[in-house]
Amino acid sequence: MKVTVMGSGYVGLVTGACLAHVGHQVMCFDIDEARIASLNSNHLPLFEPGLDSVIASGVREGLLSFSSDAEEAIGHGQVIFIAVGTPQDHNGAADTRHVMSAAGLIGQYMKDYALVVTKSTVPVGTTDRVRETVARTLQARHSPLAFDVASNPEFLKEGSAVNDFMKPDRILVGTESKAVEKILRQLYAPFNRNHERLMVMDIRSAELTKYAANAMLATKISFINEIANIAERMGADIEKVRQGIGADPRIGYHFIYPGCGYGGSCFPKDVAALEASAIAEGYRPQLLRAVREVNARQKERLFEKISDYFRGDLKGKTIALWGLSFKPRTDDMREAPSRMLMESLWDAGAQVRAYDPQAAGVCQQIYGQRQGLTLVDSKEAALEGADALAICTEWKSFWAPDFALIRATLATPVIFDGRNLFEPDCVISHGLDYVGIGRIGVVQAQQSEGRVRSINAA
Structure with a gap:
């Protein structure tokens, strides 16, 4: 044909x-x-x-x-x-x-x-x-x-x-x-x-099905992120909670991974478009608005955690960033959480050394030769001269890093894990502080001081 x-x-x-x-x-x-x-x-x-x-x-x-x-x-x-x-x-x-x-x-x-x-x-x-x-x-x-x-x-x-x-x-x-x-x-x-x-099906139902599908998936992401924020304040571990609710076949495990928010060309745009269409028809969809607002707030969480860890003083700090694309296996940075994080860090006077397996070229197109941004060609190179490591994208190549190298390279041994890739106990055992999303009170181990410190970002 x-x-x-x-x-x-x-x-x-x-x-x-x-x-x-x-x-x-x-x-x-x-x-x-x-x-x-x-x-x-x-x-x-x-x-x-x-x-x-x-x-x-x-x-x-x-x-x-x-x-x-x-x-x-x-x-x-x-x-x-x-x-x-x-x-x-x-x-x-x-x-x-x-x-x-x-x-x-x-x-x-x-x-x-x-x-x-x-x-x-x-x-x-x-x-x-x-x-x-x-x-x-x-x-x-x-x-x-x-x-x-x-x-x-x-x-x-x-x-x-x-x-x-x-x-x-x-x-x-x-x-x-x-x-x-x-x-x-x-x-x-x-x-x-x-x-x-x-x-x-009829044409209008087909058109709405597409929007409804994306809105449902975005809702699941915002829901688990909301629960993750609650878990931090209640001393619960969102990963345990995720496994507990995911075992229910009515819920399942898909799209209930907490993190630093969703991005891309579909979910942000389609949730907003469905909300706008509903309002145009005289109906105010409160759930869709909440999904958007929770996601917008979630994109701020990683910066809040970094800022709180350094007690609000990020001027002159350098943050190594692993992951720029909004998800793995793409170079798409549209609405990516990494963008909000980098821009917030720059506003606070920090520098960024970033690595992504595919999205460096796209990042260059977006920000050009921007002061405060260094794009490097390996995750190890991103660590050089950095004070801390933040992770925004769950690329497979990030899942099993050399923690000893990270510990030896960073000026301040801390990982801000925006995708909950690692078990806190594993990271802490290598002498690194660990800050995840919804992990028991944002636990951090300060081994050099022989104690455990907890920080709860507001």
Whole structure:
């Protein structure tokens, strides 16, 4: 089947590459000519494990191509996916201008029947507006061409997106048309062989399902972080609590790992957008607002703990930072907790020596040659000349460090573990103070003084 993907960002590239991988003829379009030139030169604009090889295979087999020519791209596709960005506007709502722009281009350059599929995460009712925009543009052309629309939200996790697409939990389709359902069943047949994964519902329900899924996951994260903060004050260990509640199959272990807050391109934006959409309909969603507020506060916790440990005097201190991306296996720093931590440290007069396996280049693009920021190429190099170590991202390469080296290198032997990677007793046994999230009173062992000190950040 001939497929066009409008938008060559994260979702668009994964969608296009994976569809080409199973034999569809795919053309990815983007108005950014530099991005298309980069893709045509075999340079990916983002890091996603496995994506480079899938793209290379599709290009090599002649099944995947890239174009900045809207007429060429739209003329190519029997199925046209809209996979452009929907950033937050100043009110927190999703900005759908790029979606409507894509719809306008489709109406302008369609040459035959096409199925227009909204893949972007969009507010309820957006696909109806896509239909109206395409129809209005065709009418202005005096064109009798027929088309259909559908919603097909993505459920891709950064860091495992290729596998998520190839082996989906579910394939969600929003349509009331049996003909459209038949087309999409044919398109997704290679991903739907073992058992039935395709779920069909009305368009508005499909649009809301995507937002509801992300809001639920964000809620679980904010909930466990709220409990972690309570645990610190009550002398409980959140890791024990997490295991206790996770053993209940009604709750499960997924997304109940406490830390320094969630980030990325989805959860912060989608929770805010769903809240804004609800308010626009006359309903104030108190839970969604609480999820946002808890997460915003949680991103401040690691800095508070560092500041409290050093009794508010961080001027001239250097903090080694392990992890910049909002999660492992990606270079995405959008809404990353590391950004709030670094900016708070700089405001307090501290310096940062940071290492991330993938996100250093992105960090450089964000902050440039900023005074107070040194990007290094190994986690060991980050420790050099540092007073303390903070961890913001749970990269696997951080899980089993050389504690003796950390102890010998840091001016003040302390680890601020924003992802609870380590057991406090293990860290303390190596002569290091340990500050985690929700770990028994924020326990720290001051071995040089022969005593244990506890600090509870407000």
